[in-house]
Amino acid sequence: MAPPPTKPPAPINYKLLLIGNSSVGKSSLLLRFSDEQWLPEDESSATIGVDFRVHKMEVKGKKVKLSIWDTAGQERFRTITSSYYRGAQGVILVYDVSNRESFDALPRWYSELEASLSDKVVKILVGNKVDKEFSRQVSTAEAEAYAARMNSLFVEASAKTAANVKEAFTQCVERIMDQPELWETPAGTGAAISSNVKMPGGNINLAEDSQEGGGGCSC
Numbered sequence: 001m002a003p004p005p006t007k008p009p010a011p012i013n014y015k016l017l018l019i020g021n022s023s024v025g026k027s028s029l030l031l032r033f034s035d036e037q038w039l040p041e042d043e044s045s046a047t048i049g050v051d052f053r054v055h056k057m058e059v060k061g062k063k064v065k066l067s068i069w070d071t072a073g074q075e076r077f078r079t080i081t082s083s084y085y086r087g088a089q090g091v092i093l094v095y096d097v098s099n100r101e102s103f104d105a106l107p108r109w110y111s112e113l114e115a116s117l118s119d120k121v122v123k124i125l126v127g128n129k130v131d132k133e134f135s136r137q138v139s140t141a142e143a144e145a146y147a148a149r150m151n152s153l154f155v156e157a158s159a160k161t162a163a164n165v166k167e168a169f170t171q172c173v174e175r176i177m178d179q180p181e182l183w184e185t186p187a188g189t190g191a192a193i194s195s196n197v198k199m200p201g202g203n204i205n206l207a208e209d210s211q212e213g214g215g216g217c218s219c
């Protein structure tokens with residue numbers, strides 16, 4: 001008798017956050033990563049509150065389903081956005097290599113994370129807009145040293161040219177996979193995300209494929 005058909009293993013769900021000052025390119029990195037798209041500079045607009053996308057990929061031979069939360073960098077949304085940090089296994093902190101202020105703001109972003117998440121959560125510092133080499137204000141060496149001090153992975157990328165964008169997300173996921181304590185715990189900070197995510201206007205079921213293109217939250 002033939003053995004019963006085996007179900008393919010369910011993908012692993014991970015929650016990632018994108019944080020950093022306004023205009024550093026968080027939404028552009030996400031669009032490049034999830035849709036391989038780039039919007040011309042004058043067509044992109046600031047995120048209102050929080051945006052959300054689901055992206056599936058295979059890492060180390062395993063199916064992974066990422067829910068990626070793109071938070072608005074503007075100060076006025078800070079209280080709303082930080083309420084979405086909980087349960088994240090990975091954080092992508094973005095600054096703009098051509099904007100010193102966005103780099104100098106990083107200690108504030110790190111202390112916000114510290115207040116909400118376990119220090120085991122995987123962090124990657126991404127210096128975006130590396131295509132603007134001619135107007136660089138933050139050197140690679142300085143940012144790399146800072147990332148090391150903050151126990152973060154580091155990469156310079158460009159949402160515009162796609163340089164290192166996939167690598168940034170993949171490195172983050174690989175590091176999460178290497179830290180089972182981040183996703184094996186049943187509850188609490190750093191625990192694997194629930195398959196039902198509460199959003200204004202309804203819940204999103206991450207166990208299904210209904211939200212592939214992502215959704216948004218104009219909170």
Ligand SMILES: Nc1nc2c(ncn2[C@@H]2O[C@H](COP(=O)(O)OP(=O)(O)OP(=O)(O)O)[C@@H](O)[C@H]2O)c(=O)[nH]1
Nearest residue numbers: 022023024025026027028041046047073129159160
């Ligand atoms: N040259 C260059 N411009 C970029 C790059 N990434 C984003 N931009 C531009 O920078 C501006 C801001 O990009 P967004 O992706 O909206 O920035 P954000 O961090 O999501 O901004 P908030 O939603 O306000 O937090 C837009 O005009 C983008 O076209 C990049 O890699 N290179």
